[in-house]
Amino acid sequence: MSEVYAARRTRLRERCNAGGSAAALVSRPANVRYLAGAAPRGAVLLLGTTEDLLLCTEPPEDRPAAGRPDESLRLRVLPGPGADPAVAAGGVAEAQGADSLAVEEHHLTVARHRAIGSAAPRLRLAGLGQAVEQLRVVKDEEEISCLRIGAEIADQALGELLESILVGRTERHLALELERRLVDHGADGPAFPTSVGTGPHAGRPGHRPTDRRVEEGDFLSVCLGATYRGYRCEIGRTFVIGTSPADWQIELYDLVFAAQRAGREALAPGVAHRDVDRAARQVLDSAGYGENLPARTGHGVGLQIDEDPQLTPAAMGKLDACVPVTVEPGVHLPGRGGVRIDDTLVVRPEADGGPELLTITTKELLAL
Template identity: 45%
Template sequence: MTVHHQRRSRLRDALSEDVPSVFVTRDLASVRYLTGFSGSNATAVIGTDEVHLITDGRYREQAHHDSPDVAAVIDRDVVGALRGLCTGQEVGLDDRTPMGLAQQLTEAGLTVRAVADPVAPLRMVKDPQELDALSRAGGITARALEQVADTIAVGDREADVARRLEAAFAEWGADDRAFATIVASGENSALPHHRAGDRPLATGDLLVIDCGAKVDGYHADMTRTFVVGAEPNEWQQEIHSLVLQAQHAARDAVAPEVVAGDIDAAAREPLTRAGFGEAFAHGTGHGVGLEIHEQPMLSALSSAVLPEHAVVTVEPGIYLPGRGGVRIEDTVVVAHAPQVLTEMQRGLTRVG
């Protein structure tokens, strides 16, 4: 029995009796989770006894390679293919399915009903194969960042550092980057999602690098903050020390059965106490896996309860517009003894 067969069995067990007998999802990450197929056009049809994968002719061979225990249906007409597979059965559509498809299926004579996504809760709990891929992705990310940090020099462009880091991911064995690498220097470091650009690194800059490697479809995510070409000054040391305290408090709070909002509160407490609460303007973290942002979200409003073997980021920050910012982030496995997958020193060190 393949790992994907086991996941589909868990899905069937999780579906309540009032859910339609056929579940359909076009979410590519969920399709990959359930079938192993990694193409860009896919619909998974999960019946009580049969499983089908609808894709197009570009992926005929890949479908058989990625999903040998699933019946492939090669047809660009998804509505027609579903009509052929599901006539006479009520179809449960993942509630993220575009309304247009639901309408087309209804017009084709099928009985359809939107169901709350039953795959996302399963994907939160990583199985051993997933944990292995995430561990390798995290290790590659940390090693590559350590390697590239040693090469950074005053005058390098942000974009040059990003490209060197992404090349290092490949050298260490990653399949791809997990997302566009953030290299934010000087005043740009106060922008949480700055895109690496042409700005040259200057002496005394804070330098935030947020990066991740991808292995077997699974994403790592980590951030470290450096000072370029000089020792950190007093205000840089102050905000870095506070963010480090916040990150440590949040990582210590990560455990099974903990409410996600409580982890966010643990990160905010030292920053708010020091007067920097308003300077931390995003959530403390998020789940990672086949997508870079998955459930659960670690935010003030989140009531999600963390299951054992979920994998989340912990990433508090302080951002001071026009001056600079600090963020420290790790990817962490939820357990009674949490495991950090992106282990690397967290001090405010000089580069260049």
């Protein structure tokens, strides 16, 4: 694996040098992990002029879930508390003779930025922008394989829940049980706080579970994901509780299903992000639900559950092959509930069979 991380750092160094900086400081944890193999507590990565260095305040953990620092990197553990690896890295960069250091201005606080400037006064601090986030958008097959395993785990956890009795249980308990099952099946942990919404809460994006109990006739929507080796996927499904869904439930479900299918089918290399959003959105829009739609219908996933690209009406840019995204339109009717269907897929060219669906739990309307 060491070559993978070294190659990623080489690509970043090229971008950085092209931007006029001899050295770069990466501080955002997911970016550190991407380039160094692990991000121990407080870790920052210095791409120096003479040597790369991983600085942290604690030694790396010996758990597969935490990753393993690339052995070709020199590791420096600073004594705590209060030591800031970013400040120490500034000093190292200056000592290496760098005249400018590109930093992650979207992650470093004003106070830390100033402390680096004080510790290394001869260093010009420049902006690295979202260079690492941009490198992270297209995944390699190793990364996709972690997402695929995470998706399998989430499918398993959800499948087992559906076999149990749901009526009378609270949203909070169902969410906890799903999270336990994720870990049982080998996840590092949940990819994000599991959302379970029943009745009027169903279909609300990001709903935090309450003590409301599942009742006959409810919509029940569930959104969960597993983290596996640091990679985070997402699946969301909506069910009906009881033997026979009401007509409005079937209609709403069919509509959201059609929107979600349209979004999935729009995924292909070269397609504009906004066109994927529009494909899903216009189905709901033309049925009269335009006003209550969420701001986006999907987003990238990877080392973070919410990465680029953003699938929104105003998004710029086009999809590439090997970009994993969610497609997750939904409709929520205040006071009544709603439907949300969410898959994680990998963009693949037509010749490779089109988009690869990672979350394979059925999307038929199940009455439980």
